[in-house]
Amino acid sequence: MSVTPQSPAEKITAWLEAKLGGRVLRISRQSRWRPVWFADLERNGETLALCVRGERTDMPMIFPLDHEMRFQALLQQHGIPVAKVHGWIDDPRAYVMDRVPGSEDFSKSTEEERQAVVDDYLQMLARIHQLPLEPFVAAGIRRAPEPGQSGRIGIQRYEEIYRSRKRNPEPFMEFCLGWLKRHWPDTRGREAPVLWDTGQFHHAGGRIVAALDLELGHLGDPMMDLAGWRIRDTVIGYGDFKRLYGRYEELTGRPVDMDAIRIYYFAFTLTNHLALGAALRDPAPESDLMINLRWCSETDLFATEALAEILGIELAEVAVPAVSPSPVARSHEHLIQSLRQIKTGDDYVNHQLHVAFRLARHLQRHEEIGAALEAADLDDLEALLGQRPSNWQGGEEELERFVLADAGTGQYDRALVPLFYRRNRRAQLLLGPEGSAMTRHFPAQRFDT
Incomplete structure (x- = not known):
């Protein structure tokens, strides 16, 4: 007699009840491109709100999913506000953490609340950048062979994935990578735990509830964290980055390296296309092709605008x-x-x-x-x-x-x-009708204003 295979949700339910105890009241998959499940677990008269985060399906992981889990657990152990990690599931490959309450943007916040949250986030980054390296090294968190290369390890991993999947000409990526290799910044020996894809968090009551989406966390140059969130600022709005960088200097007692931040910002604009370029040309069945096209088109424009600003080039509007x-x-x-x-x-x-x-x-x-x-x-x-x-x-x-x-x-x-x-x-x-959300471009904050 044939046995019906268990669905991913059924396997997750069995793991939660066996490992955490209690009874799963409900579980549902998030309606998006990446396998993520939300579950409510009743245990000892309380309900645990849980998030089960799976592997991406439209691109290889930059760092393994269990690397993300270990990095997040280490931050948790050092008092950084992140979602509590509960454990690893082998099938489907995923890890379990608390589901975090709060808001992901400032659409319902006052200006005072926004400023308080962003300042709290800066304080959190400053604490992360002062954490000892040894526990992260012992846990196998990725780092460069020597601190002088700490700013390169992440983008080099993206390039490895890009090269392994490239089947067609990619003149823009080749141009950008060529420029970047001629202009790597001097790290001046900086090395610390970094989130890299900064600016992702939930907040409530003027404070950070938890930093989220830590899949790019590794040991890098802390200036990378000050660069990365300039991209997300175009839709979230964190404030004037000159003021934010000044506040970071107050918190750390160290000057920010604006030359490095400019280059790291440019490098980070390339990551969407490097990771997703192959998926744009040959999308997997579950791939959200349109959101990937939107992300890549917007960050490609950020990249050209960043280089234009560095080189002092005025860009004309396209008819x-x-x-x-x-x-x-x-x-x-x-x-x-x-x-x-x-x-x-x-x-x-x-x-x-x-x-x-x-x-x-x-x-x-x-x-x-x-x-x-x-x-x-x-x-x-x-x-x-x-x-x-x-x-x-x-x-x-x-x-x-x-x-x-x-x-x-x-x-x-x-x-x-x-x-x-x-x-x-x-x-x-070409992504949609003229004036639609898919075709609107939101330029990032310039460095020279």
């Missing part, structure tokens, strides 16, 4: 072409409206339907203006290369060859930065 008529335009619109109207009682299915709706709008926009934007890209390449590639595939191949030939010197940096900015902005314009 939106007129819509090209199509014999199937009405059919395409009908598909989009049909997807918009379908609703189910399952949050995960509703999420997948929303992914399909966004994808349909992306394809519709490509049909409307894709040919014009492709022609504009080829115009740019003709001006740079002295000849016009026959199509977009040939254009990518020729541009990557050009970039790789220039990687050692950067002779053409000032020509390539505006070119890549236009290409990246055109790619973003």
Whole structure:
């Protein structure tokens, strides 16, 4: 007689009841791209709110999931506000922690509350950066061979994944990596536990409840933490970074290294594309292709804007072409409206339907203006290369060859930065209707203002 295999939720339920005791009252999967389950466990008359965090499905893990768990547990042991870790599950590969209350943004906060929370977060970062290295080393937390390379280990891991999965030309990533390798900052011997993907937390009552999403935590240069959250600031809004950096100096008694922060910020803008580039071209079934495209298009623009500011280049706005008529335009619109109207009682299915709706709008926009934007890209390449590639595939191949030939010197940096900015902005314009959330760009705070 055949036995029906257990679902991931059933396996997690069995683990929770066996290892933590009590009875699982409810468990549900979060309706998003990464396997995460929320569970309520009744034990000794109390209800434990738990989060079970699984491995990513659309990209390899930068550091193993159990590395994230160990890093988080060490922070917890040293009094840093993070979710309490309860243990590791072998199948499905996941770890169990407390589900943290509080708000993830400041949409319902007063200005005074926002400032208090951000200051509390800075105090937390300052404490993390002063923790002893030995317990982290003993737990196998990743570090560079020597402190002078502490700022490189994370981005080098991203590049390893990028190289292992690369099957097509990626001229923009090759250009950015070439520039970065010519301009690595001097760490001046700095090394400390770092979160790297900073700015993620829940807060309540003007205080940090817990720092979240610690998957990139390792031993690095603390200036990386001061750079990373500039990206998330475009949607959260932490305040004036010059003031925040000044406050960090007060808390630590050490000056911030603005030259290093500029480079680390640029490096961090590359991480989405390095990790997800292969998934954009060949998405896995559960991949949220549209959110990945949105993230990569936005951070690609951050990267070009960061280099433009470093090099003193003014970037011109990109024109939106007129819509090209199509014999199937009405059919395409009908598909989009049909997807918009379908609703189910399952949050995960509703999420997948929303992914399909966004994808349909992306394809519709490509049909409307894709040919014009492709022609504009080829115009740019003709001006740079002295000849016009026959199509977009040939254009990518020729541009990557050009970039790789220039990687050692950067002779053409000032020509390539505006070119890549236009290409990246055109790619973003294809993600949805003009003015939609998918196509709006929110520039990051500049360093020179």
